[in-house]
Amino acid sequence: MKKTYQGSCHCGTVRFEADFDLAEGTVKCNCTMCRKSRNWLAAVKPADFRLVAGESELSEYLFNRRSIHHRFCKHCGLRPFSHSERFYAVNLACLDNADPAELIAAPVAYVDGLHDDFKHPPAETRHL
Secondary structure, eight states: OOEEEEEEOSSSSSEEEEEEOGGGOEEEEOSHHHHHHTOOEEEEOGGGEEEEEOGGGEEEEOOTTSOSEEEEETTTOOOOEEEOSSOEEEEGGGBSSOOHHHHHHSOEEEEBGGGTBTTSOOSOOTTO
């Protein structure tokens, strides 16, 4: 069942709300961006994501195909979400009201973004 989660960057300047169901699954990727930042994500439909505060305090990083906008707070540097035209990728570590039991129970799908193979998991996932 969908729940409204509130999230923020470390300093609280950037705040968002997102409606999604953790039980529908989460994602860990082995691309260089996700691996280096130890990202754990939930995909959210654009209609289910709302930036509540801090739009003017966000900066952006684009790389590779330049199709995913990696947004980060100019003050604390935290990246609470990224987005493309089709989805928002919410950083689960930035959720303020997720119960630890919900996170523990959330299924995790591993994707091989390092090799642009999003249909198969990478051979090794323990480090993600």
